[in-house]
Amino acid sequence: MTCEEFKRVLPELGSRHGMEQEEHLKSCCACSDLVADLNAISKEARFLQGSEDPSPWVWNSIEVALRQEGLIRQPQLEHSRTPTPVLSWRLRWLVPMAATLLIVFGVLIYQRGTGQPQTTQQQSQPAGVVTANLQPADVMGGEDLQLLQTVSERTPSMRATYEADLRSVNAYIRDAEQSAHSDPNDEVAQQYLRNAYEQKAMVYEMALDRSLP
Amino acid sequence: MQRATSYAVVTVLVLAALAAAETTRQEMHFKVGRHASVSIVNQYGAISVKPGPGKVVAITAILYSTKVEIDNSKSRRRVAVFSHLLEGADAESGRVDYEVLVPADASVTLHSTTGPLHVEKLHGDMLVEGSTASVDVRDVSAGHIHVKTLNGPVTVTNVSDGLVEITSVGGDVALNSVNGSLVHVNTSSGKIHYDGDFGDGGDYSLTTHSGDIEAIAPAYASIEVVARSVQGMVEKDFPLQPEHTSFVPRAGSAFAGTMGEAASSVKLLSFSGKIHLKKR
Amino acid sequence: MTDAKKQQGDRLSEAEAIERAKQGDAAAFEALYNLHKRRVYSLCLRMTANTAAAEDLTQEAFLQLFRKIGTFRGESAFSTWLHRMAVNVVLMQLRKKGLPVVPLEENIETEEEAPRKEPGADDPRLAGSIDRMQLQRSIASLPPGYRMIFLLHDVEGYEHNEIAEMVGCSIGNSKSQLHKARMKLREILKTSRAEKATKP
Numbered sequence: 001m002t003c004e005e006f007k008r009v010l011p012e013l014g015s016r017h018g019m020e021q022e023e024h025l026k027s028c029c030a031c032s033d034l035v036a037d038l039n040a041i042s043k044e045a046r047f048l049q050g051s052e053d054p055s056p057w058v059w060n061s062i063e064v065a066l067r068q069e070g071l072i073r074q075p076q077l078e079h080s081r082t083p084t085p086v087l088s089w090r091l092r093w094l095v096p097m098a099a100t101l102l103i104v105f106g107v108l109i110y111q112r113g114t115g116q117p118q119t120t121q122q123q124s125q126p127a128g129v130v131t132a133n134l135q136p137a138d139v140m141g142g143e144d145l146q147l148l149q150t151v152s153e154r155t156p157s158m159r160a161t162y163e164a165d166l167r168s169v170n171a172y173i174r175d176a177e178q179s180a181h182s183d184p185n186d187e188v189a190q191q192y193l194r195n196a197y198e199q200k201a202m203v204y205e206m207a208l209d210r211s212l213p
Numbered sequence: 214m215q216r217a218t219s220y221a222v223v224t225v226l227v228l229a230a231l232a233a234a235e236t237t238r239q240e241m242h243f244k245v246g247r248h249a250s251v252s253i254v255n256q257y258g259a260i261s262v263k264p265g266p267g268k269v270v271a272i273t274a275i276l277y278s279t280k281v282e283i284d285n286s287k288s289r290r291r292v293a294v295f296s297h298l299l300e301g302a303d304a305e306s307g308r309v310d311y312e313v314l315v316p317a318d319a320s321v322t323l324h325s326t327t328g329p330l331h332v333e334k335l336h337g338d339m340l341v342e343g344s345t346a347s348v349d350v351r352d353v354s355a356g357h358i359h360v361k362t363l364n365g366p367v368t369v370t371n372v373s374d375g376l377v378e379i380t381s382v383g384g385d386v387a388l389n390s391v392n393g394s395l396v397h398v399n400t401s402s403g404k405i406h407y408d409g410d411f412g413d414g415g416d417y418s419l420t421t422h423s424g425d426i427e428a429i430a431p432a433y434a435s436i437e438v439v440a441r442s443v444q445g446m447v448e449k450d451f452p453l454q455p456e457h458t459s460f461v462p463r464a465g466s467a468f469a470g471t472m473g474e475a476a477s478s479v480k481l482l483s484f485s486g487k488i489h490l491k492k493r
Numbered sequence: 494m495t496d497a498k499k500q501q502g503d504r505l506s507e508a509e510a511i512e513r514a515k516q517g518d519a520a521a522f523e524a525l526y527n528l529h530k531r532r533v534y535s536l537c538l539r540m541t542a543n544t545a546a547a548e549d550l551t552q553e554a555f556l557q558l559f560r561k562i563g564t565f566r567g568e569s570a571f572s573t574w575l576h577r578m579a580v581n582v583v584l585m586q587l588r589k590k591g592l593p594v595v596p597l598e599e600n601i602e603t604e605e606e607a608p609r610k611e612p613g614a615d616d617p618r619l620a621g622s623i624d625r626m627q628l629q630r631s632i633a634s635l636p637p638g639y640r641m642i643f644l645l646h647d648v649e650g651y652e653h654n655e656i657a658e659m660v661g662c663s664i665g666n667s668k669s670q671l672h673k674a675r676m677k678l679r680e681i682l683k684t685s686r687a688e689k690a691t692k693p
Contacts, residue, residue, distance in 0.1 A: 010672065011668050011669050011671070011672035011673075012665070012668055033618050034679075036618050036619075037618055037619040037679045038672075038675045038676070038679060040618070040619050040623055041619065041623065041628070041647070041675050041678050041679060041682070042647045042675065044623045044625060044628055045628065045632075045643070045647035045648045046647065046648065046650070047625060048535065048539070048625070048628070048629060048632075048648050049532060049535065049648050049649060049650070050531035050532035050535050051531065051535055052531065052534055052535040052538050053530070053531055053534065054530055054534040054547070054548050054551050055548060057284075057285075057548075058530070058534070058548050058551055058552050059523065059526055059530070060284045060285075060286070061284070061285065061286030061287070061288075061293075061552050062286070062522075062526065062552055062555050062556060062559070063284070063519070063522070063523070064284050064285070064286045064293055064295045065286050065288070065293065065552075065556055066519075066522060066556075066559060067295075068252070068254075068293060068295075069560070070517075071517060071522075071559055071560065072517055072518075072519045072522065073516070073517030073518075155326070157304070158326070158344065161344065161345065161363060161364060162363070164383070165363050165364070165382040165383060165401070168382055168383060168401045168402050168422070168423075169382060169401050171401075171422070171423075172401050172422040172423075172484070175422065175443070175484050175485075176422075176484070179443060179484075188439070188441055188480075188482060191418075191420065191480070191482065192420070192422075192482065192484060195399045195420050196401075196422070198380060198399060199380065199382060199399065199400075199401050199422075202361055202380050202382075203363065203382060206342065206344060206361065206363060286552070287549070288549065288552060288553055288556070
């Protein structure tokens with residue numbers, strides 16, 4: 001085998017040489033040196049794996065993005081010894097529940113207006129959501145108290161604001177419900193109700209907004 | 214007496230110097246592409262956003278103590294800046310004031326508890342959210358403006374060709390020369406004031422639970438209007454063409470009708486507040 | 494993040510960290526990041542030869558991974574999953590910039606094509622004398638296509654069939670490019686050593 005022939009097949013062989021190539025290497029210093037150098041480069045290159053550290057701001061940026069996307073969620077509070085899966089489940093569902101209540105009442109009022117049976121109320125609710133309560137809503141419900149508890153723990157100075165706002169929107173919902181029930185065909189009353197629930201959903205969304213620690 | 218005054222002056226100067234010494238200034242610059250997205254999350258402090266030259270987001274931040282630091286992230290067209298409160302920070306020590314210059318077509322998202330928040334002269338979309346922060350948006354065109362506050366007052370001025378959605382529980386909302394295909398305001402107890410043309414053939418809906426609504430329009434306004442207050446008084450300064458509606462207008466608590474070509478739809482709804490449609 | 498939380502994260506095993514990250518645990522995310530950041534960043538740095546670009550790509554690779562962590566079932570090693578993601582992120586970036594991932598033209602002159610040097614010159618083997626810093630600099634000076642294949646094979650340990658699939662070339666092409674990259678590096682390292690030897 002000549003040096004030219006050896007160099008031609010070298011890319012294909014890599015470090016695995018056949019008998020013919022081994023014989024050539026034993027007799028040719030130039031090719032032997034070449035193979036040794038290429039192997040040394042390859043071997044040394046492996047030490048370069050994972051040898052550099054990124055600057056700390058890379059993790060900071062990742063963490064900011066994860067929080068903004070809601071992928072980082074607040075852990076359960078340490079002081080609560082007994083696990084409260086029901087409460088944490090409810091907290092996670094507060095915002096979509098408020099939005100769902102909006103949709104449910106919209107459907108309910110629409111059905112009353114068209115005289116259709118009310119079977120779709122159950123179907124429109126996703127699994128696990130508390131059924132909409134049609135009792136007067138200006139009294140703080142369990143979810144509202146949960147929300148205020150969360151606000152107290154995260155930003156105590158805002159508790160009074162949220163409490164006053166919840167009472168205000170609950171009163172809105174109460175009046176809007178009464179108006180809608182008294183005349184299901186009243187489009188304006190339906191709009192009041194939608195707006196009232198939109199307000200409540202916004203209060204919950206802002207209270208639970210994880211971008212503001 | 215003179216000595217006491219001198220001591221007081223010196224004390225004030227020293228305290229001011231100490232306070233000034235605590236503040237630090239940081240500047241950040243980010244190159245961005247077209248239609249960049251800029252997000253600022255700042256619990257305590259002002260955020261002001263204006264258009265700047267070129268495809269650069271330039272941020273100047275004044276930090277009021279060492280108990281707050283700024284994190285930022287940038288990926289492709291998104292710049293996010295976040296005021297990170299350290300242990301022991303409160304509304305004063307955790308305060309950061311931001312001055313931000315963005316490309317005029319950038320989308321902007323601002324979150325703050327105390328604010329104030331100010332945006333001007335942009336034509337991208339914006340989401341401005343403040344709990345008790347006052348919000349001021351002005352000279353904006355062709356974007357989607359979405360404002361949410363708990364009790365912070367909202368002022369939107371000189372908007373054309375926009376989509377405007379404002380939701381506030383207790384904050385007063387003032388719209389001056391705001392026109393667009395959709396202008397919706399929803400408050401619980403906040404007052405609503407509109408002074409404009411109700412133009413662009415848009416859908417205008419100003420609704421509140423217990424706040425008052427004052428809408429000032431010119432005589433040439435082209436609108437189909439419905440106004441109703443369940444428990445409050447309603448008034449209008451314009452004669453309206455009668456038209457059929459889904460409810461019978463009750464004198465004193467509701468009216469409905471058209472002006473001009475009825476190009477825009479206007480709803481003024483309050484449950485217990487007063488409504489007044491005024492002539493400019 | 495407080496020191497206590499960071500220490501807690503460090504003590505997590507990878508499997509524990511993955512499960513906790515799926516639940517949104519910040520310390521778990523950070524633990525996973527710390528376990529793999531060097532390898533991902535080093536790869537991005539060597540592929541782009543630019544610190545700022547490498548940091549952006551590292552961020553993007555981890556974000557893509559963390560967004561999908563809920564779908565990770567453990568069929569393959571987590572590090573493999575992450576690494577492939579990092580490589581894909583870099584390749585996408587290079588393609589966007591229009592940079593050749595694999596060179597189309599093989600115009601790089603290598604020793605076997607260059608004029609032979611003067612006989613009698615002392616040209617000892619590189620083995621045992623490769624300066625790692627010099628090797629890093631040499632890799633950075635390689636054309637992007639050669640650099641890509643060399644990094645994936647010799648630094649990161651991918652096989653040619655895997656490289657061919659990732660970069661969209663044939664196995665033969667991958668082998669050929671690797672050989673040429675190594676030949677070029679040999680030439681650069683020898684030249685550098687010779688220059689150092691002649692300096693006073």
